[in-house]
Amino acid sequence: MKRSDVCLYTAICSEVSSAEEIIGYAEKLSVGGVELMNFCRELKQPDMAEARRLGAMARERSLKIPCFSAAVDFLTKPDAVQTLQGYAQICSELGIPYLHHTIAKDFTVWDLSDREREDRFQRCLEAALDLCDYARSLGVRTLIEDQGFVFNGAENCLRLCGLSDERIGIVADVGNCLFVDAQPEDFIRAAGKRICHAHLKDYLVTGEPHPQRKSYRTKGGKYLTDALIGEGSIDYAAVMEAFRRVNYQGMYALECPGIRTIEEANSILDRITSGKDVEG
Numbered sequence: 001m002k003r004s005d006v007c008l009y010t011a012i013c014s015e016v017s018s019a020e021e022i023i024g025y026a027e028k029l030s031v032g033g034v035e036l037m038n039f040c041r042e043l044k045q046p047d048m049a050e051a052r053r054l055g056a057m058a059r060e061r062s063l064k065i066p067c068f069s070a071a072v073d074f075l076t077k078p079d080a081v082q083t084l085q086g087y088a089q090i091c092s093e094l095g096i097p098y099l100h101h102t103i104a105k106d107f108t109v110w111d112l113s114d115r116e117r118e119d120r121f122q123r124c125l126e127a128a129l130d131l132c133d134y135a136r137s138l139g140v141r142t143l144i145e146d147q148g149f150v151f152n153g154a155e156n157c158l159r160l161c162g163l164s165d166e167r168i169g170i171v172a173d174v175g176n177c178l179f180v181d182a183q184p185e186d187f188i189r190a191a192g193k194r195i196c197h198a199h200l201k202d203y204l205v206t207g208e209p210h211p212q213r214k215s216y217r218t219k220g221g222k223y224l225t226d227a228l229i230g231e232g233s234i235d236y237a238a239v240m241e242a243f244r245r246v247n248y249q250g251m252y253a254l255e256c257p258g259i260r261t262i263e264e265a266n267s268i269l270d271r272i273t274s275g276k277d278v279e280g
Contacts, residue, residue: 001240001252001273007033007066009199009253012265017041019054026063029265033064035253036096038087039071046086048093055094066251067098067143067171067197073105074124081127085134092138098196099135099142100171103128106148110219120150125163132168143196145171146187149219152180154190161194169196172248174239175203175255181220184234188242195248200272201255202232226257229268236272 008026011017019040026034036043042050058065070087072080084101091099103124106112112120132142144160146152151160161168172195174184188195203224209215215223230236252272259265 002032003030003269003273004032005252006031006269006272007035007064007251007253008256009035009037009069010256012256012259012262019043020057023054023057023061023063025262025265026058027061028262029269031063031254031269033066033251034058035067035069036065036090037069037071043087043090046083046090048090051090051094064251065094065096067100067253068096069100071102071105073102074127075104075120081131081134084131088131088135088138088140088142091135091140097141098169099140100145100197101131101142102147103144103151104148106150110149110217112149117150121156121160124151125160128160128168129164132164136167141167141169141196143169143171145173145199146176147173147179148176149180152176153182154187157187157191158194166194170194171197171199172243173199173201174234175199175201175224178203178205178224178233179216179218181218181222183238185238185242188239188246188248192246195246195250197250198243198248198252199255200229200252201257202227202229202234202236204231205233228258228264229254230271 008022008031011022012025017040019036019042023034068087068091070084074080088099135142146157157170170191172188177184177187204227206223209223210225213225215225
C-alpha cells in the first residue's frame with residue numbers, strides 16, 4: 001500500500017468536526033484523498049453549494065474523494081431516505097462514485113432475539129433498496145458496512161447485498177467485525193469482490209471495560225476500546241493479506257480515534273505503507 005492509496009476519514013483531533021480541516025490534514029499527510037461525511041459541520045444536511053466548495057478545495061490539493069459517508073438510522077428517522085437522496089445528488093454532482101450509509105444505530109443493542117433482529121432487518125431493507133435505486137439513477141452506487149449488530153458480520157451483509165441483486169456494495173470496516181466477535185480477515189474473504197471501499201481502525205479487545213476510557217460491549221460479552229492502528233488486537237498482516245487475496249483495488253480510509261498529533265498520524269501511515277508491524 002502507498003500513501004496515495006489512503007484517504008483521511010476523520011480528523012486527527014477528535015474535537016475537530018470540519019471537512020475543511022480534514023482536507024488540510026490530508027494535504028499535510030500527503031495521502032491520496034479525503035472522504036466527505038455528514039457528521040462534519042459543513043454537511044450535516046445536504047448543501048450542494050458547500051459540497052461544491054469542499055470538492056474544489058480537495059481538487060486544488062490533488063485529493064480524490066472516493067466515497068461520501070452518511071450516518072443515519074432508518075428505524076428512528078422517517079426522513080432518512082429523503083436526506084440520503086440529497087447526499088446522492090452531491091455525489092453525482094462531484095463525481096463521487098459511492099454513497100456509504102449506515103442503517104441502524106444499534107451498537108449497544110446486543111441482546112435482541114432472533115425475531116426482533118429479523119423485524120429490524122425487514123424494516124430497513126425496503127428503505128435501503130429505495131435509496132439504492134434512486135442513487136443508481138444518478139450514477140452513484142450505495143454501500144453498507146459491517147456495522148452494529150443487526151447488519152454486522154458476513155452473513156447479514158451478504159444477505160442484504162444479495163437481496164439487492166448485488167447492486168448494494170460493501171464497505172469493509174476492519175474494526176466493526178469485532179462487535180460480533182468476528183475477525184476482519186474472514187469478513188474480507190467472504191465479501192470478496194463486493195467490497196468497494198475500506199475503513200481502517202483498531203480496537204483493543206479485553207475481558208473487562210477499560211477503567212478510564214469508553215468501552216463498547218461485543219455480542220459475546222467482551223469489550224472494545226479505541227486503539228491506534230497496530231497497537232490494538234487486529235492482526236493487520238492478516239487483514240492486508242486478505243485484501244490482496246480478493247484483489248481489492250479501492251482506497252483505504254484512515255479513521256483516527258485517539259490520534260492526537262500529525263506526528264502520530266505520520267507514524268501510523270509509515271507503518272501501514274511500509275508494512276512494518278502491519279503486513280509482516
